[in-house]
Amino acid sequence: MSNAPADVLYSGHGARRPVRGRRAPAGSAGAEEADVTTSLRLRAGGLAVALLVTEATLTGCGTATPAGYPRTSADLHPASAHRSAQPPAAGPPIPAATPRTKAGVVVIIGASVSGGFRASPGADWPSELAGRLHRAGHPTSVVNASISATRLLTDNGPGLPSSLARESRDALAVPGVGTIVLTDVINDIQQTPHQYAPAAITTGLRAFVATAHAKGVKVVGTTIPPYEGFERYEAAGEHCRRAVNDAIRHTRLFDGVLDFDTALKDPADPTRIRPAYDSGDHLHPNDAGHHAMVQIIDPARLTP
Numbered sequence: 563m564s565n566a567p568a569d570v571l572y573s574g575h576g577a578r579r580p581v582r583g584r585r586a587p588a589g590s591a592g593a594e595e596a597d598v599t600t601s602l603r604l605r606a607g608g609l610a611v612a613l614l615v616t617e618a619t620l621t622g623c624g625t626a627t628p629a630g631y632p633r634t635s636a637d638l639h640p641a642s643a644h645r646s647a648q649p650p651a652a653g654p655p656i657p658a659a660t661p662r663t664k665a666g667v668v669v670i671i672g673a674s675v676s677g678g679f680r681a682s683p684g685a686d687w688p689s690e691l692a693g694r695l696h697r698a699g700h701p702t703s704v705v706n707a708s709i710s711a712t713r714l715l716t717d718n719g720p721g722l723p724s725s726l727a728r729e730s731r732d733a734l735a736v737p738g739v740g741t742i743v744l745t746d747v748i749n750d751i752q753q754t755p756h757q758y759a760p761a762a763i764t765t766g767l768r769a770f771v772a773t774a775h776a777k778g779v780k781v782v783g784t785t786i787p788p789y790e791g792f793e794r795y796e797a798a799g800e801h802c803r804r805a806v807n808d809a810i811r812h813t814r815l816f817d818g819v820l821d822f823d824t825a826l827k828d829p830a831d832p833t834r835i836r837p838a839y840d841s842g843d844h845l846h847p848n849d850a851g852h853h854a855m856v857q858i859i860d861p862a863r864l865t866p
Contacts, residue, residue, distance in 0.1 A: 668743060690856045707733060
């Protein structure tokens with residue numbers, strides 16, 4: 563663990579802090595390992611956690627992005643020349659971190675778009691939003707709990723639980739959470755088996771919101787951006803997308819709405835992403851597209 567500023571972390575700064583005073587944790591397979599409480603003086607955004615894995619480790623990663631793969635651990639600690647795990651080991655949040663000032667936490671539950679697939683490292687809209695809030699001195703933390711290839715309603719295989727299934731663990735259990743942004747519902751429509759019934763999707767959205775409201779947490783939803791041209795695009799899917807967007811905009815499903823559809827669509831052809839925002843697959847936005855998504859966000863909508 564290191565409290566070095568992020569811009570110098572990969573220059574070898576920071577200090578090793580053994581888990582529970584040992585050189586390695588001793589948790590059983592599949593279990594979580596919690597360290598004892600430690601006191602650190604940190605500036606906002608000044609904590610990063612690096613895991614050194616010296617033996618073969620089996621982890622899962624549906625979609626890998628460059629940010630998850632430092633070349634070697636020597637980039638972090640020059641005295642160690644071990645190769646980093648491929649894929650990287652899981653890095654959990656720091657649940658006991660307590661800021662000196664009361665700060666809200668926004669948790670993003672999404673899939674590959676919010677995970678930054680086909681975007682440059684750090685250019686995804688959740689990362690840009692976090693940076694924007696930090697630079698403005700806004701006391702809000704952003705936790706990106708997006709998992710590529712996941713859906714709202716149904717699990718998508720091992721390690722890919724639905725948003726409904728993981729809401730309590732990945733969002734409501736985050737200390738300080740006040741708002742959840744539920745996004746990337748396009749996967750229920752475009753993935754097979756397709757879900758083309760708008761009522762099924764809106765029912766799932768209502769269930770997600772009800773669970774959050776029962777815990778005193780508000781939910782901000784996002785409209786579904788266009789995807790014509792993508793390999794699994796169908797006219798029936800487009801009809802469903804528009805119907806769900808109408809419900810999101812006009813039936814008060816959520817406590818607030820981020821209109822990503824309007825932010826990304828091509829005014830000349832609203833069923834497609836604007837060419838300047840298209841990463842090339844007609845589903846995932848590029849860096850400019852992610853920037854456009856952040857520009858329509860009013861930070862005030864994200865506070866409890």
